[in-house]
Amino acid sequence: MTLQIANLAGDGIGPEVVDQSFAVLDAVAPAVGLDYARTDFPFSAAHFLDTGHVLTDEDIATLRGYDAIMLGAVGGQPNDPRLAGGVIEKGILLKLRFDMDQYINLRPVKLYPGIDTPLKDKTSKEIDFVCVRENTEDLYCGLGGIMRKGTPHEVANQTMVATRHGVERCVRYAFETAKARKAAGYRGHLTLVHKTNVLNFAGETWLRTFNEVAEQYPEIETGYHHVDACCMFMVAKPEVYDVVVVPNMFGDIITDLGAAIAGGMGIASSGNLNPDGTGPSMFEPVHGSAPDIAGQNIANPIAAIDSMGLLLREVGRIKGNDAAVKAGDKIGAAVQTVTPNFAGKSLDRSGYSTTEIGQMVIDVL
Amino acid sequence: MTLQIANLAGDGIGPEVVDQSFAVLDAVAPAVGLDYARTDFPFSAAHFLDTGHVLTDEDIATLRGYDAIMLGAVGGQPNDPRLAGGVIEKGILLKLRFDMDQYINLRPVKLYPGIDTPLKDKTSKEIDFVCVRENTEDLYCGLGGIMRKGTPHEVANQTMVATRHGVERCVRYAFETAKARKAAGYRGHLTLVHKTNVLNFAGETWLRTFNEVAEQYPEIETGYHHVDACCMFMVAKPEVYDVVVVPNMFGDIITDLGAAIAGGMGIASSGNLNPDGTGPSMFEPVHGSAPDIAGQNIANPIAAIDSMGLLLREVGRIKGNDAAVKAGDKIGAAVQTVTPNFAGKSLDRSGYSTTEIGQMVIDVL
Numbered sequence: 030m031t032l033q034i035a036n037l038a039g040d041g042i043g044p045e046v047v048d049q050s051f052a053v054l055d056a057v058a059p060a061v062g063l064d065y066a067r068t069d070f071p072f073s074a075a076h077f078l079d080t081g082h083v084l085t086d087e088d089i090a091t092l093r094g095y096d097a098i099m100l101g102a103v104g105g106q107p108n109d110p111r112l113a114g115g116v117i118e119k120g121i122l123l124k125l126r127f128d129m130d131q132y133i134n135l136r137p138v139k140l141y142p143g144i145d146t147p148l149k150d151k152t153s154k155e156i157d158f159v160c161v162r163e164n165t166e167d168l169y170c171g172l173g174g175i176m177r178k179g180t181p182h183e184v185a186n187q188t189m190v191a192t193r194h195g196v197e198r199c200v201r202y203a204f205e206t207a208k209a210r211k212a213a214g215y216r217g218h219l220t221l222v223h224k225t226n227v228l229n230f231a232g233e234t235w236l237r238t239f240n241e242v243a244e245q246y247p248e249i250e251t252g253y254h255h256v257d258a259c260c261m262f263m264v265a266k267p268e269v270y271d272v273v274v275v276p277n278m279f280g281d282i283i284t285d286l287g288a289a290i291a292g293g294m295g296i297a298s299s300g301n302l303n304p305d306g307t308g309p310s311m312f313e314p315v316h317g318s319a320p321d322i323a324g325q326n327i328a329n330p331i332a333a334i335d336s337m338g339l340l341l342r343e344v345g346r347i348k349g350n351d352a353a354v355k356a357g358d359k360i361g362a363a364v365q366t367v368t369p370n371f372a373g374k375s376l377d378r379s380g381y382s383t384t385e386i387g388q389m390v391i392d393v394l
Numbered sequence: 395m396t397l398q399i400a401n402l403a404g405d406g407i408g409p410e411v412v413d414q415s416f417a418v419l420d421a422v423a424p425a426v427g428l429d430y431a432r433t434d435f436p437f438s439a440a441h442f443l444d445t446g447h448v449l450t451d452e453d454i455a456t457l458r459g460y461d462a463i464m465l466g467a468v469g470g471q472p473n474d475p476r477l478a479g480g481v482i483e484k485g486i487l488l489k490l491r492f493d494m495d496q497y498i499n500l501r502p503v504k505l506y507p508g509i510d511t512p513l514k515d516k517t518s519k520e521i522d523f524v525c526v527r528e529n530t531e532d533l534y535c536g537l538g539g540i541m542r543k544g545t546p547h548e549v550a551n552q553t554m555v556a557t558r559h560g561v562e563r564c565v566r567y568a569f570e571t572a573k574a575r576k577a578a579g580y581r582g583h584l585t586l587v588h589k590t591n592v593l594n595f596a597g598e599t600w601l602r603t604f605n606e607v608a609e610q611y612p613e614i615e616t617g618y619h620h621v622d623a624c625c626m627f628m629v630a631k632p633e634v635y636d637v638v639v640v641p642n643m644f645g646d647i648i649t650d651l652g653a654a655i656a657g658g659m660g661i662a663s664s665g666n667l668n669p670d671g672t673g674p675s676m677f678e679p680v681h682g683s684a685p686d687i688a689g690q691n692i693a694n695p696i697a698a699i700d701s702m703g704l705l706l707r708e709v710g711r712i713k714g715n716d717a718a719v720k721a722g723d724k725i726g727a728a729v730q731t732v733t734p735n736f737a738g739k740s741l742d743r744s745g746y747s748t749t750e751i752g753q754m755v756i757d758v759l
């Protein structure tokens with residue numbers, strides 16, 4: 030079976046870095062017997078400025094036929110008024126997450142060898158966990174409004190929604206993740222992060238669901254942290270975490286903090302998963318489109334390459350494609366063989382070109 | 395005029411640490427000509443377990459007559475089921491914030507001399523800013539509900555509310571804070587932290603209000619960060635911040651992260667301000683009641699003492715009581731003369747007793 034990958038290279042440095050991720054895929058695919066096809070799509074800020082469309086219904090229908098989406102980076106010049114109000118983020122990233130029911134945002138927080146963390150005395154041993162962020166509910170649902178706009182009596186509302194359906198499938202996925210990690214030699218510990226002492230309604234649904242599902246996983250130890258305390262732990266004692274499950278908005282916050290402690294945007298990868306396979310899953314380096322350095326062959330493609338590894342592993346599992354899983358494992362291992370080359374250097378001014386870094390990974394494979 | 399302070403010493407280590415803060419106040423008051431009165435109140439988790447009341451309407455009416463409230467720490471044993479669901483937090487802390495219209499939560503993020511930060515290569519020069527957190531709106535308003543509870547179709551809602559009234563007074567206070575800091579030699583820079591690319595309604599009210607008020611403060615430079623990016627900056631580049639203004643829920647999160655980078659709970663102080671003086675302002679060390687070490691004279695009172703300094707400075711300003719401001723300044727300076735004694739030690743196992751540390755500050759004064 031051919032793994033169908035839709036390539037949304039996007040804006041700025043997106044195309045250069047995803048090109049390297051596909052070059053790496055080309056290097057590994059034959060060895061593991063993986064058959065794949067890449068189809069390029071133009072959706073991006075630039076495409077929106079050209080055509081007036083972010084993603085049309087037809088675009089969505091087309092993308093639905095793919096197994097996976099590789100997203101480079103979307104976003105134009107920071108202060109372009111035509112892109113204000115999150116039109117690209119909402120029209121591409123959030124639209125795909127919601128329409129494709131990618132209900133898990135998977136963000137590994139792992140300090141790779143040679144990568145510098147801003148934290149004192151913390152190593153790869155202490156910074157090694159996975160965040161399972163719910164990706165289709167919460168404050169991201171878009172419900173709300175503004176009344177008496179522009180008057181002294183203006184009131185804006187924004188609704189956080191948590192459903193049993195949405196929470197339970199996410200929590201189950203997190204327990205399964207903890208179980209798989211336990212089988213792989215990790216602790217098998219799952220922490221729920223919320224703010225139940227203030228968010229009594231949404232928090233109750235989360236906590237009750239978490240506790241009920243926990244009974245079906247007696248081998249997994251569980252814990253609970255308020256989101257504010259979680260941020261303290263992440264900088265003072267990140268080793269308390271093995272797997273974290275968290276609603277969408279708090280997940281957005283703590284995973285960026287997670288990226289920061291694991292070396293920053295330059296290295297972080299993430300997956301938007303539809304674990305049921307009813308639509309494609311989407312993978313992206315966490316970094317932005319960096320228009321200021323685009324087209325110069327100096328952007329670091331390591332996060333995009335690692336995201337390709339994540340794509341192959343996760344979509345391989347969802348689709349039962351063992352060759353893809355094998356390819357993903359190989360790429361993941363190769364990335365961690367290459368990262369020591371960045372020791373003592375900043376990821377975005379490493380002195381290596383985009384293509385040189387891609388070649389380093391290929392040479393390891 | 396006599397400064398009337400209501401002392402809510404609270405649970406666990408609360409009483410011991412606030413006692414030291416009053417001892418320090420006693421040491422400084424005569425020298426600056428400050429007249430004050432302390433009245434003790436029993437409100438706490440223990441009081442709730444004894445009487446079934448957190449704060450009654452009469453309690454609120456009584457407290458309303460005071461200039462300031464000193465809060466030690468409230469909270470019982472972590473897993474006591476009688477205290478589940480945030481009954482103490484909601485019934486005391488949040489109740490006072492809302493009923494007394496303490497619409498500013500002021501949290502200095504400053505690395506004191508001798509205090510250890512978990513961040514590499516960061517010193518008191520880089521970690522020195524103030525968070526102005528809105529304290530009476532947002533997800534803290536308590537609006538929401540759960541429908542079809544306990545069924546597979548359960549839906550929980552929690553409403554984030556932003557009003558022009560609430561946002562504008564907070565934003566104005568933040569601009570005034572930046573102006574005062576500029577006069578004191580700081581940069582005079584104010585960053586709004588929100589998530590406008592997703593929270594389009596609440597975010598719009600915040601951003602529009604911020605931009606409108608900014609026009610009246612041309613001398614203050616402004617900036618905007620999404621809350622997720624803010625967390626990255628706080629660990630990677632905290633020096634970008636001078637004053638930060640932020641809605642309640644995001645403020646809860648980033649100020650705990652701020653406390654973490656400035657040395658942790660053991661040192662952080664905070665003020666809940668009613669800048670209009672229509673009710674008392676309330677001050678608290680950020681740490682909890684730590685029931686496990688209560689009553690042993692080993693808790694570190696430095697955060698409580700620093701909170702007393704903050705109380706005197708802020709309430710002194712609100713009430714036009716110069717002696718109080720002077721006393722607050724002296725305590726603040728004394729605390730920073732004492733903190734080098736903790737260099738290389740952990741704040742909560744410094745080897746000094748509670749009373750010894752109080753005496754150190756008194757000796758400096």
Ligand SMILES: CC(C)[C@H](C(=O)O)[C@@H](O)C(=O)O
Nearest residue numbers: 118119122123281591592622
């Ligand atoms: C761009 C933005 C809408 C998005 C989010 O908030 O989810 C981003 O921060 C992320 O985490 O992928």
Ligand SMILES: CC(C)[C@H](C(=O)O)[C@@H](O)C(=O)O
Nearest residue numbers: 226227257483484487488646
């Ligand atoms: C105890 C809790 C309700 C409170 C809050 O969320 O505001 C605390 O975290 C704080 O920051 O003062």
